[in-house]
Structure formats: structure tokens, C-alpha cells
Amino acid sequence: MKKIVVVMIMLLSVILLTSAFAPASQEKLTIAARGGSHVDAMEAVKGEFETANNVKIEILGLESADLKQKIGLDSVNKTGQLDLIMIDDPWMPEFAESGVMANLTEMGYVEDEDFAAPSRAIGKDPYGEGDVYALPFSGNVMLFFYNKDLFDSKSLSVPADWKSVLEIAKQMKSDGKIGYVIRGQQGNPIVTDYLPILWSYGGNVFDADWNVTINTPEAKAALELYMELLANGVNYEKNDIVAAVSEGKAAMSLGWPSWYISGADAKAAYAPIPGKVDADAELHGSGMIGNWMMAVTANSHNKELALEFLKFVTSAENQKVEATFGGVPTRASVLTDPELTAKYPYLPTLLEATNNSVVRPRTPLWSNVETALGTELSSAISGVKTVDQALTDAAAAITAVMAE
Amino acid sequence: MKQNKTFSYLMSLPTIIILAFLTVFPLGYTIYYSFTNFNMLKPKALKFIGLSNFEKILADPYFQQALLNTLKFMVLAVILETGIGLLVALLINSLSKGQKIFRTLLLLPVVLPPVTVALIWRIMLSNNYGIINKLLELVGIAPVSWLNDVRTAFYCILAIDVWQYMPFAFLLIYASLQSVPESQYEAAQIDGANAFHQFWYITIPNIMGGIVLVILLRSIDSIRLFDKVNILTRGGPANTTATITQYIYNYGVGNYRIGFSSAGAIVMTLIVLLISSLYVKRAFQRN
Numbered sequence: 169m170k171k172i173v174v175v176m177i178m179l180l181s182v183i184l185l186t187s188a189f190a191p192a193s194q195e196k197l198t199i200a201a202r203g204g205s206h207v208d209a210m211e212a213v214k215g216e217f218e219t220a221n222n223v224k225i226e227i228l229g230l231e232s233a234d235l236k237q238k239i240g241l242d243s244v245n246k247t248g249q250l251d252l253i254m255i256d257d258p259w260m261p262e263f264a265e266s267g268v269m270a271n272l273t274e275m276g277y278v279e280d281e282d283f284a285a286p287s288r289a290i291g292k293d294p295y296g297e298g299d300v301y302a303l304p305f306s307g308n309v310m311l312f313f314y315n316k317d318l319f320d321s322k323s324l325s326v327p328a329d330w331k332s333v334l335e336i337a338k339q340m341k342s343d344g345k346i347g348y349v350i351r352g353q354q355g356n357p358i359v360t361d362y363l364p365i366l367w368s369y370g371g372n373v374f375d376a377d378w379n380v381t382i383n384t385p386e387a388k389a390a391l392e393l394y395m396e397l398l399a400n401g402v403n404y405e406k407n408d409i410v411a412a413v414s415e416g417k418a419a420m421s422l423g424w425p426s427w428y429i430s431g432a433d434a435k436a437a438y439a440p441i442p443g444k445v446d447a448d449a450e451l452h453g454s455g456m457i458g459n460w461m462m463a464v465t466a467n468s469h470n471k472e473l474a475l476e477f478l479k480f481v482t483s484a485e486n487q488k489v490e491a492t493f494g495g496v497p498t499r500a501s502v503l504t505d506p507e508l509t510a511k512y513p514y515l516p517t518l519l520e521a522t523n524n525s526v527v528r529p530r531t532p533l534w535s536n537v538e539t540a541l542g543t544e545l546s547s548a549i550s551g552v553k554t555v556d557q558a559l560t561d562a563a564a565a566i567t568a569v570m571a572e
Numbered sequence: 573m574k575q576n577k578t579f580s581y582l583m584s585l586p587t588i589i590i591l592a593f594l595t596v597f598p599l600g601y602t603i604y605y606s607f608t609n610f611n612m613l614k615p616k617a618l619k620f621i622g623l624s625n626f627e628k629i630l631a632d633p634y635f636q637q638a639l640l641n642t643l644k645f646m647v648l649a650v651i652l653e654t655g656i657g658l659l660v661a662l663l664i665n666s667l668s669k670g671q672k673i674f675r676t677l678l679l680l681p682v683v684l685p686p687v688t689v690a691l692i693w694r695i696m697l698s699n700n701y702g703i704i705n706k707l708l709e710l711v712g713i714a715p716v717s718w719l720n721d722v723r724t725a726f727y728c729i730l731a732i733d734v735w736q737y738m739p740f741a742f743l744l745i746y747a748s749l750q751s752v753p754e755s756q757y758e759a760a761q762i763d764g765a766n767a768f769h770q771f772w773y774i775t776i777p778n779i780m781g782g783i784v785l786v787i788l789l790r791s792i793d794s795i796r797l798f799d800k801v802n803i804l805t806r807g808g809p810a811n812t813t814a815t816i817t818q819y820i821y822n823y824g825v826g827n828y829r830i831g832f833s834s835a836g837a838i839v840m841t842l843i844v845l846l847i848s849s850l851y852v853k854r855a856f857q858r859n
Contacts, residue, residue: 233826240612262827266613346586351722354808355822403720408700417700537829543634543811550722552810565634 195223197474199252200238202460203229205426205494206254206306212493213486217477225477232256239465243268248467251474255302255461257290262532264301269463270385270471273299277475282484282499284522287459292538295530302461303482304425304498309521310364310456313413314420316437318345321340326439330368331446333420337400346418348401349409350394354546357405359538361422362545364441364454366390367526373537374529380566382541383559389445391548398549400511410436424458425518426496438514441523457525459498491515499565533569540565606835612828635836637811638819639843642795645730645815646847649794652734654786657741662775664742665749669707675746682739690803691777693732694719697804722812725805729813732800737793741786749775749780795844816840 201207207229214225230238242248243266250450255263263269273279277300279288287304289296305484314326320341327333337347351361366372371386381387401420404412410427412418414436422441443454462482480486487497488508496518497503503519528534544562547553553561579608606625610618629635666675673681681689696702697718718728756774765773798817801807807822817838824833 189686234828243613262613268613351804352809354811355806357806358808402699404699405694406717408698411700500828533827536823539822540634541806546808547810550808550810550812552722552812 195221195253195470195473197223197470197477197496198249199225199227199254200235200242200250200271201227201229201254202232202235202256205249206460209306209490209493209495210481213481213489214477217480219260221476222495223473223477225364229463239268243465243467245467247469248465250465251468251470252478253463253465254305255463257457257459257461258528258534258538259336260290260293260302260461261295261534263463265532267466268300270466270468270475271299272301272303272464272475272478273473277463277469277479282501283482284498284500284503284519286457286522286525286527287498287521290459290527291461291463302332302463303478304459305482306460307496307498307503307522308424308426308458308460308519309518309525310360310422310441310458311425311517311521312439312441313423313436314439315413315416315418316418317416319437326437329442329444331374331494333442334393334396336419337397340419341400346401347420348397348400349404349412349418349421350401350549351406351409351421351423351547352398352403352546353405355542356538357542358545358549359542360456360458362391362394363528364422364456365394367410367452367456368441368443368454369393369445370452372449372529372535373541374531378531378570379571380563382566383556383563387559388555391559393445393544395549395555403549405571425514426494431535438517440517442525443524450515453524455521455525457522457527531570533572536569537566540569574593597835602834602837604834606838608831610829610831610834612830618649622833624831629836629839630831632779634811634814634823635819638807638814638816641691641726641811641813642815644795645726645733645797646791646794648730649733649737650790653738653741653790654745654783656734656738657786658736658745658783660742661746661749662771664745675743678739678742680739680745681736684736686736686799687803689732689736690800693728693800694804697728699849719805720809722809725809726812729797729800729804732804733794733797737790740747741790744783744786745779746784748779752778770800784851784854791851792844795840816843 172211176238199210201210207227208224208554210227214227214471217223218225228238235254236256238257239250242250245265254271255269279300280303281288283304284307287307288300291300291302291304292298293301312326319326322339324336327336332346340347351357363373366387369386369390371381371384371390373382375381401418402412404418406423406427409418409421409423413421413423425438441454443451462478464471464478468474480489482498484499484501487495487502488505491497491508491512497508497515500519502508503515503522505515510514529537531537541562544553544558544565547561548555548558573811592839607620607622609621609624641723653688660678664671664678667674684692696704699705699715699717699720704718708715716724718724752775756778757770760770760774796817798821801813801815801818802821805813807818817840820836820840823829824836
């Protein structure tokens with residue numbers, strides 16, 4: 169018994185002594201991020217910041233819906249567990265309205281014009297003109313993807329309008345290939361796949377006064393064209409689209425740059441999305457911007473340090489490193505960097521597409537609008553409803569959402 | 573006597589406290605929030621809105637379709653899982669050798685998490701590289717867009733659920749079969765009963781308790797169908813696979829609308845209670 173007591177006392181002494189001589193407690197920043205390449209990119213550069221600031225940076229990689237839930241749950245705490253959060257750009261109005269993010273302008277942040285202007289606009293509240301709340305971390309913008317080998321074999325050039333896309337799709341189909349792949353799954357996929365065509369027709373979900381305009385002739389014509397593309401192609405989910413276009417089974421699709429193999433020898437080539445209906449039509453912006461933003465939380469225990477890390481991780485120097493780990497730059501200087509563009513030739517196209525991009529409607533209710541619109545678009549392409557009926561029902565459902 | 577009563581109350585107290593924390597309080601909060609406009613991101617804007625959430629849900633055509641889909645799914649899934657589970661249990665029970673190995677192999681799908689099952693089937697049903705379409709191509713059939721076609725998406729999800737949970741039905745029915753006294757079959761054989769008579773008048777009455785339990789548990793569980801739908805179809809195409817839980821997630825939880833979600837959860841709980849009470853009532857009457 170005595171021996172046990174002696175051993176216990178000795179152990180306790182060791183613990184007390186080691187804790188007394190332990191280094192001063194280290195600061196910690198916690199980041200809630202979209203899992204995958206975004207996390208890899210940050211992990212690749214964070215070490216330098218950790219050493220310079222004696223801080224431990226923990227990055228939680230989460231699936232999109234989980235990320236949104238976690239941010240919401242943490243935002244109601246007086247002091248949050250999260251210091252920095254990654255935000256998909258359609259979430260910005262909802263988070264800005266609810267005070268989830270710290271006002272970076274009030275914290276002394278000075279706007280950096282090296283970020284592409286449309287990306288910068290997303291981080292402000294009100295959109296494009298208010299104070300800065302978030303910085304663009306990942307420069308996703310929808311692009312037009314095509315299989316270069318298939319196009320070269322037919323001596324085709326990249327189509328500049330949607331009627332030409334349809335003609336090429338028909339030609340490919342007659343040759344036994346899949347002409348065009350739509351991403352027509354209900355919800356976010358079909359909405360993001362359809363909106364660029366709607367915008368090319370000069371239509372939109374809302375007008376400037378927030379009246380619902382999804383049942384206009386432009387929207388109907390765009391949906392009819394979308395269904396004609398499907399008639400000359402297939403409806404695949406993301407992984408099948410990437411495989412089909414990369415392998416040359418399919419000729420064309422829309423998609424996000426991060427989906428595709430981005431090396432110099434990739435078979436899927438990239439171009440801005442056509443912005444007009446036919447050769448004589450008016451040109452519109454059509455590439456959907458889908459930047460992942462990063463913000464400091466309003467309830468962070470260490471906002472200043474979090475802002476410093478945000479500036480560090482979005483700096484030109486670090487974006488160049490991050491690009492080699494799957495990051496998508498948001499700065500013009502990085503997107504046109506000769507060394508980087510030699511390795512990733514699509515980067516200047518990405519900058520061009522970003523500068524001509526269109527942002528989804530800036531409403532905190534966008535998630536519900538997207539759900540309603542996605543359901544009706546799916547009904548139309550499935551043949552359950554006519555185009556007219558689907559868009560009329562979509563307009564009614566969106567109006568009900570906006571009335572809340 | 574009084575001392576005994578106090579002692580038994582004291583002994584029950586820890587269970588009552590834990591139950592209150594885990595069940596009664598959350599249920600109370602859910603009922604309370606269902607009458608409010610509570611949005612998690614705007615807690616200060618919380619106000620009492622009476623039955624407004626319930627009115628919106630019940631009048632929403634998307635909810636009505638989700639309700640119909642859920643009930644259709646529940647009926648078909650329970651019939652198929654119980655029916656096939658019964659047949660498989662009879663088959664395995666009749667084997668003179670290899671019962672253990674078949675029993676173990678059959679139970680593999682049921683131990684997998686629904687998310688894993690959905691992801692495995694998503695790969696297998698892929699239009700481009702899925703093994704099912706590859707096999708069809710081998711026999712000259714064009715690939716089918718299983719999860720994007722209104723004619724097939726619902727039945728794909730149903731088939732996946734049956735694949736996963738039929739073994740659960742099998743297990744419970746098989747356990748019931750093991751307890752049927754052999755003497756009853758011997759007596760029936762002496763009386764000249766044929767195989768069908770033995771099955772109908774001896775096996776079925778003896779395993780009815782197990783079958784009712786399977787129906788009850790699978791009904792409750794299939795009403796809560798979410799993971800497979802969310803991963804495989806997101807309720808589409810054209811809302812043909814939307815379920816009540818998917819509706820609550822899409823229009824409520826996913827957008828922090830806790831008041832609206834709570835009302836949806838209450839409606840779903842009432843439906844589950846209604847259905848399960850019918851079974852429970854019948855089961856008690858039998859007993």
C-alpha cells in the first residue's frame with residue numbers, strides 16, 4: 169500500500185513539474201472548410217504562418233451541407249469554436265443578414281484590387297458596394313467543357329452561341345457519340361446547369377424589382393433548348409460527366425473547373441460559356457460564378473489573428489503554391505502568372521470567365537428558391553410536366569418562397 | 573409497504589431523469605418550436621405564429637407528393653422485405669447443412685450504414701462506368717439512366733432498401749421459426765397434413781409474432797427514409813423519390829428554419845404513431 173502511495177506521489181510530482189516548465193500556451197485558430205482540395209491547399213501553406221505567429225491552425229474539412237449546418241450552429245454561441253469559415257457564394261446574403269461574419273472593413277482591412285472584381289463584389293454586403301465581410305478563396309466559375317480530340321477530328325472550333333452548341337451536339341450524335349451532357353438532377357445540379365443558358369437568352373429568375381420572371385418567353389426558350397440538348401445527349405451526374413467528356417464518349421458539357429484534370433495533357437478543354445443564343449443575338453454574361461469565400465466569424469475569440477491568416481492564405485504568393493495542390497486562384501496576378509499558366513493553361517480562361525460572370529440572385533432565400541426551381545425543371549425534362557406548366561408552377565412556388 | 577414504494581421510486585429515478593433529458597425535453601421543445609417562426613440564425617426574431625407552419629406544410633403540393641411517395645415506399649418495402657425475408661428464412665431453416673454460413677452472409681447488408689449502401693449503389697448504377705449498365709451492354713441492352721428516369725428512380729431506391737433490410741426481416745422470422753416445436757409437425761404428419769397445411773396451420777401461427785414485429789419495425793424505419801434518397805436522387809426526378817424527411821431537410825433544416833422543420837417532424841411523428849398504433853393494437857388484441 170505504502171509503495172503505491174509513493175509511486176502516486178512521484179507521478180504527480182512529475183506531472184506538476186512538466187506542466188510548470190511547459191512552453192507558454194499556444195494560440196489556436198479553427199477553420200471550418202469545404203473538404204477536399206480546399207483543405208489540401210490550406211494545409212500546404214499554413215506551416216509558415218503557424219511558426220511565425222506561434223499558433224496552431226486546425227482545419228475541419230466538411231461536406232457542403234455539414235459545413236453550412238456547423239457554421240449556423242456555432243454562430244449562435246457567444247464565443248464561437250470557429251474562427252474562420254468557408255462560405256459558398258449563394259450563402260453570403262443569408263450569413264450577412266444574420267451577422268455571422270465579422271466586418272473586415274471595420275477591422276481595418278483595405279480592399280485589394282488584385283482579386284477579380286466579380287469575386288470581390290461577392291464578399292461585400294450589400295452586394296458589390298458595402299463593407300467587406302469575406303475574401304475570395306477559391307475562384308470557381310462555370311466553364312464550357314469539350315473533348316478536344318473529338319473537336320479536332322471534325323475540325324470544329326469552340327462554339328460561341330447555343331445554336332452552334334446544338335448543331336455540334338446533333339452532328340456528334342449522328343456519329344454515335346454523346347453530343348451534350350446535361351447535369352439534370354433535381355435541386356442544385358439542374359439549376360446551375362440551366363441558369364447559364366437562361367442568362368444567355370437574356371432571362372433571369374427575378375427582375376431588378378425582385379418580381380419572379382421564370383415563366384417569361386426567354387425562360388421557356390432556354391428550357392426548350394436545354395431539353396433539345398438532352399435529346400441529343402444524356403443526363404449524367406457529376407462523376408459520369410467528367411468521365412464521359414474526358415474519355416471522349418461525350419463531346420460537351422458545362423462544369424466547374426475543379427472537376428476536371430487540370431494538367432496540360434487533359435483531354436477536356438475549357439472555354440467560357442457561350443453568352444448568346446445565335447450568331448446574331450445580343451451577347452450576355454453567362455458563366456455562373458461560384459467562388460468559395462472565406463470570412464472571420466463575428467464570435468471568434470481572436471478576430472485579428474484570424475484576419476491575418478485570411479490575408480496570408482489568400483495572398484498572391486500563397487495562391488501560387490495552393491494552385492499546385494488543387495486550389496483555384498482568385499487573383500488576376502496569379503491567374504495570369506506565366507509560370508503557373510504554363511502548367512495550368514486554363515487559368516487565363518478562368519479569369520476571362522470570371523470577369524464576364526453572372527452571380528446568382530442575392531437573396532437570403534436562395535436555397536429555397538433553388539429547391540423549388542430545381543423540382544420544376546426536373547419535372548419538365550422528365551416529361552412529367554410541359555415546359556409551360558413547369559415554369560408556371562416554378563414561378564408560383566418561388567413567389568410563395570419570397571413572400572415569407 | 574410505503575417504504576417499498578419509495579425505494580422503487582428512488583430506483584426508477586435515474587432512468588426517469590435520463591429519459592426526461594433525452595426524450596421529454598427535446599419533444600417539448602420540438603412541439604413548442606413548431607408553433608414559432610424560429611430560425612436558428614435569427615434567434616431574436618422568434619415569435620409565436622400559431623398553426624401557420626402546419627397550414628403551410630399540409631397545403632404544400634411538394635409535401636403532399638412527398639407524403640404519398642413515403643406511404644407508397646413504406647407499403648411496398650414492408651411487403652417485399654417481409655415476404656422475401658419469410659421465404660429466405662423458410663429456405664435457410666430447411667437446410668440440413670450450412671445454416672450458419674448462409675445466416676452470416678445474408679446479414680452483411682444490414683450491418684452496413686445506409687450512407688455506405690447508397691454510395692456503393694451509386695457507383696454500381698452509374699450510367700458511364702456502373703457494373704449494372706456494363707452487364708446490360710454485354711447483352712446488347714443500351715445503358716439505363718437508373719436514377720434520372722422517372723420510371724426507374726423510385727424502384728431503384730426501393731430495391732436497394734429491400735436488398736439492405738430483407739436480411740433484418742429474415743433474422744427475426746428465422747428466430748421465430750427456430751422456436752416452433754417439432755412435436756406439432758410430427759402430430760400433423762400423423763394426422764395426414766400435407767406440407768402446405770403444416771405451413772399454414774402450424775408455421776404461420778407460430779411465427780406470426782415475429783412477422784408482426786418485422787412489419788412494425790420496418791414500417792417505422794421506412795417512413796424515415798432519408799440517406800439513400802438524399803445521396804442518390806435528392807428527391808428527383810420530378811419529385812418522384814421525395815420523402816417526408818427529405819422535404820423537411822430541403823425546406824427546413826438545411827435553411828435553419830427550425831420552426832418549420834419542427835412542424836414537419838410533428839406531422840411525421842403523428843403519421844408514424846397512427847400507423848404503429850394500428851399494429852400495436854392488433855398485436856395486443858392477439859395476445
